[in-house]
Amino acid sequence: MGSDDGKKRRVELSLYPWVSAAVVVVVLLALVQYRKRVVEPIRRGDVTAPRTSSKPAPEPSKPASEGALKALLLEIAAMPAREALAALDRDPLGVEAVQNASEWACPTRERLVARVPNVDAERGLRFRREGAFLWFEHLSKAGGTSFCAFARKNVGARRTPPYYCMPSDGAKIAGTDGRVGRWKSAQLREYVRRTKHAIVANEWDAFPGLDDLRDDAVLATVVRDPVDRLVSAYKFWGRLHNPNKKNPRSAQDWLGMKDRAARQRPHRRFPDDFLSQVGRNNFAVWKFASGGGNDKFEDCGDNATCDREALLVAIDRLEAFHVAAPMLWQHAAAPLYRRLGWTDTAPVHRVPTGTIQNSDAKLELGQDYERFREANVFDYVLWTWLRRAFLERVRCPRPPIDDPP
Ligand SMILES: *[C@@H]1O[C@H](CO)[C@@H](O)[C@H](O)[C@H]1NC(C)=O
Numbered sequence: 001m002g003s004d005d006g007k008k009r010r011v012e013l014s015l016y017p018w019v020s021a022a023v024v025v026v027v028l029l030a031l032v033q034y035r036k037r038v039v040e041p042i043r044r045g046d047v048t049a050p051r052t053s054s055k056p057a058p059e060p061s062k063p064a065s066e067g068a069l070k071a072l073l074l075e076i077a078a079m080p081a082r083e084a085l086a087a088l089d090r091d092p093l094g095v096e097a098v099q100n101a102s103e104w105a106c107p108t109r110e111r112l113v114a115r116v117p118n119v120d121a122e123r124g125l126r127f128r129r130e131g132a133f134l135w136f137e138h139l140s141k142a143g144g145t146s147f148c149a150f151a152r153k154n155v156g157a158r159r160t161p162p163y164y165c166m167p168s169d170g171a172k173i174a175g176t177d178g179r180v181g182r183w184k185s186a187q188l189r190e191y192v193r194r195t196k197h198a199i200v201a202n203e204w205d206a207f208p209g210l211d212d213l214r215d216d217a218v219l220a221t222v223v224r225d226p227v228d229r230l231v232s233a234y235k236f237w238g239r240l241h242n243p244n245k246k247n248p249r250s251a252q253d254w255l256g257m258k259d260r261a262a263r264q265r266p267h268r269r270f271p272d273d274f275l276s277q278v279g280r281n282n283f284a285v286w287k288f289a290s291g292g293g294n295d296k297f298e299d300c301g302d303n304a305t306c307d308r309e310a311l312l313v314a315i316d317r318l319e320a321f322h323v324a325a326p327m328l329w330q331h332a333a334a335p336l337y338r339r340l341g342w343t344d345t346a347p348v349h350r351v352p353t354g355t356i357q358n359s360d361a362k363l364e365l366g367q368d369y370e371r372f373r374e375a376n377v378f379d380y381v382l383w384t385w386l387r388r389a390f391l392e393r394v395r396c397p398r399p400p401i402d403d404p405p
């Protein structure tokens with residue numbers, strides 16, 4: 001499944017070869033011009049944000065713009081980590097400059113995302129079709145506990161699994177997490193029909209892809225700045241809930257230890273050691289790319305080709321998500337939830353234990369902060385992609401869903 005599914009028009013090449021040749025020349029010229037005017041200035045850092053119009057624009061009509069921003073991000077991902085981060089800091093996608101995501105203006109031409117998530121699934125949830133449900137991909141320490149509370153306000157507690165929205169079938173300790181991320185689709189389908197639960201959450205396993213449930217599953221997730229999330233995981237599990245509370249390891253030590261363990265102990269073979277995954281570098285790429293049988297993305301080692309391939313898979317899968325919200329922009333996600341028929345769309349901020357805190361990663365890591373950013377460069381590319389994709393999903397026009405199926 002590519003980003004250009006069903007979007008690109010085919011040119012009939014057999015009937016009028018000379019017309020076709022002329023079309024090809026014109027398209028090539030347009031592409032060259034486009035590169036000159038749009039892509040190169042962005043790459044040089046002359047332009048900090050893509051040009052925007054004052055009001056939402058119609059669907060883009062120029063195929064030349066499709067893919068250019070994504071190609072730029074992939075070029076950045078191919079640079080050495082320090083250069084890549086410097087390029088991202090120049091804000092080529094205009095995400096750092098956003099003051100209020102609800103007021104972002106959809107650009108007329110340059111779009112990052114071409115694909116539209118499955119509308120049948122949204123409609124199914126909205127009109128309570130049997131078998132329709134929302135899959136929440138929970139990245140630990142990115143606001144997922146609040147998401148469950150938020151979902152309950154909207155669909156009712158009876159339509160959600162009682163344990164943090166995670167189905168408990170087959171749990172080792174009854175009533176806790178049955179690890180829905182490891183289930184076969186048939187089991188998930190049966191669960192949803194039997195329990196009539198509208199939400200299922202997957203925290204400890206990688207996203208399994210769910211390709212054969214696309215018409216029934218609304219996909220949602222919340223993502224956070226990669227190093228902020230790591231430091232928050234450290235504060236929660238490495239300090240607050242550390243059995244050796246009096247003498248905790250430093251953030252650097254704890255995170256380094258988790259990252260090594262995650263690579264030495266692939267999750268498919270050590271499914272109970274989820275904490276190591278939670279503290280690993282490039283956790284979001286791992287979470288979105290390595291599930292559904294993509295075992296090689298458990299640990300790419302020093303192979304940058306493998307890392308970039310994982311990044312592409314993660315982007316490709318996230319393109320299918322109906323809601324992929326940056327943690328601190330969740331207030332702007334209301335239009336996406338309203339499509340599901342949800343009306344109580346003010347975000348909830350709830351934590352399972354301890355107090356709400358926004359960890360200050362720079363303060364915690366000090367001079368090691370940049371080193372951690374570099375070690376998470378693929379997550380930073382994904383994080384940049386995700387914020388821009390979110391803005392487009394929220395602010396660019398989409399087909400309405402008014403009619404029952
Ligand atoms: C963001 O913009 C929306 C829409 O104009 C507005 O309702 C909201 O109050 C703004 N939020 C902040 C924090 O300024």
Ligand SMILES: *[C@@H]1O[C@H](CO)[C@@H](O)[C@H](O)[C@H]1NC(C)=O
Nearest residue numbers: 296300303304305306307309
């Ligand atoms: C690196 O990863 C790529 C993509 O997964 C793979 O094709 C290639 O064989 C790997 N190279 C090495 C040396 O392992």
